[in-house]
Amino acid sequence: MNLTEKILAKAAGRKSVEAGENIWVDVDILMTHDVCGPPAIDIFKKQFGQNAPVWDKNRLVIIPDHFIHTNDYYANRNVDLLRKFASEQQLPYYYDVGGEDYKGVCHIALPEEGFTRPGEVLFGTDSHTCNAGAFGQFATGIGNTDAAFIMGTGKLWVKVPETMKFIFEGEIPPYVMAKDLILQIIGDIGVDGATYRTMEFAGDGIMNLDMESRMTMTNMVIEAGGKNGVIEPDEVTYDYVRQRTSAQFEPVFGDTDARYHSVRRYQCEDLLPMVAKPHSPDNKATVEEVAGTELTRAYIGSCTGGKTSDFVAAARILKGKTVKLDTYVVPATTEITRDLKTITIDGQTLWSIFEEAGAKIGDASCAACLGGPPDTFGRLNGQEVCISTTNRNFPGRMGSKQASVYLASPYTVASSAITGKITDPREYLTEGTPMADAV
Amino acid sequence: MSNTIKGKVFVLGDNIDTDQIIPAGHLMYSLEDPEEKKFYGRYALSGVPDEQSGLPDGGIPFTPEDQFESEFDIIVAGRNFGCGSSREHAPFALQQAGVKAVVSPSYARIFYRNAVDGGFVVPIESRGDLTEHFNTGDTAWIDRDNNKMINERTGEEFELLELGEVAHIVDAGGIFEYARQNNMF
Missing domain, CATH: 3.30.499.10 (Aconitase, domain 3)
Incomplete structure (x- = not known):
């Protein structure tokens, strides 16, 4: 099995899974924000009861970030709705607007607060949730209905995706950034070139990047239609995560005989600003x-x-x-x-x-x-x-x-x-x- | 859900992203409140560039300025419909505007999943791109039992793909209804 299959098999409590199968997985972290949180909460209450508790308050992370510094009445009302829900449910991981706890953009706040852990499963009500794959986590975006389902059950069905592997060999030139790499790939395969699939990044060009640059790669897999982006965790990953959380995690790795939809190689010395x-x-x-x-x-x-x-x-x-x-x-x-x-x-x-x-x-x-x-x-x-x-x-x-x-x-x-x-x-x-x- | 869908067609090009389906500046309305949610119908597809709104000629607003519902029932679009943001507000906005089904050769996966799991609109895959075969304003019949679509103006008949395993969720009306019918909780 490849890296994504291994993570999903573990989350499904199974020895193995294959691309194309529909499986139910246990969710480690669910993240939502001020745009999709209020409608997801509405659906959760409608389906599970006005006073129903969420499945695990330590696994629901709410990070308002989209429409914050605005006078828009409805935008501010939506933050009030998140605040009320966090208080009702006594959520420990709500990052309120206007105070010391406020973080900002959820996809960067998640790693800063230690929620992007190797080997785990993260769903978020935002398409750029795939950002967290940089940490060897399975991370993908979902809608309000699926989020409400997780809030009540802690589970979700997923189709196991095929994996496209992108290998970057050699040293990246000093004027080229991770952003240039991912724009190159998206240009090569198109905005639907990875639809329903995983994009896995590997090679010394990738493994020599710091965590922030790795996130730039996985963040934009959705721009090629990808379900998730992923990079195998290493010491750079563990150093970052351990500085941010004391939570234990179990990294997983692809097998040497893992199967891929396709493998594409890039020579880093050929790369240009894009x-x-x-x-x-x-x-x-x-x-x-x-x-x-x-x-x-x-x-x-x-x-x-x-x-x-x-x-x-x-x-x-x-x-x-x-x-x-x-x-x-x-x-x-x-x-x-x-x-x-x-x-x-x-x-x-x-x-x-x-x-x-x-x-x-x-x-x-x-x-x-x-x-x-x-x-x-x-x-x-x-x-x-x-x-x-x-x-x-x-x-x-x-x-x-x-x-x-x-x-x-x-x-x-x-x-x-x-x-x-x-x-x-x-x-x-x-x-x-x-x-x-x-x- | 009825197995025949008849209605007026609105034609769009490739890669219609969810920012075009419902621009972010309108995402703050409640999806529950009856007065607020009407705005999703009002602003559905308002992000589509004017010249591409209602092909082949363009320049056709999907929902007129002073209305909350569109006169169009079926979207016939090019490939990769619903790409971009995961906002479930996108299939919801189409439903609020009165859309029953979208017909496209391919979908971005989050939009597809949201449309099905939320029970908003039926995302039907066509065999090949049908946008050349329809003009905005044509009347179409979709026969889900036989996976056929007919253009009433030209009499042309097109093959649609089976919904496959998601048909049960579509027929139940969404993931929660499906889960209850199957005693999942």
């Missing part, structure tokens, strides 16, 4: 091919591109420079916001580098990645042409049907913010470009 052109994540081009395209906005944020290492990358390029575009910086979580104020490059904090460059820095949340209410920070409201570190550039995704969005790495977005046009990061990244100072 973009996805409007209006689809598989509309790929190299940055060289579209260099010079005029832009009006740059955006660095989201679960895909708003992690600490993403901001370090952007700040390395922006240090001492001024942006020509309206440039928005949105940390995924409050912990990352703190990192911006403590991590330095040549003695200057990332926060100060962004401020001096002329970027606008927002509060931790999903913000304009998915448009949201009209008063959302960084939202596209007209005919903007935006280059963004986010994960989707569907028509209207960031707020306006008239806008166009290019997806790219933090290096490429930062370089483009300086010139006002799509710009190859190799123009700004040289051997002399400073690294972050040691902590």
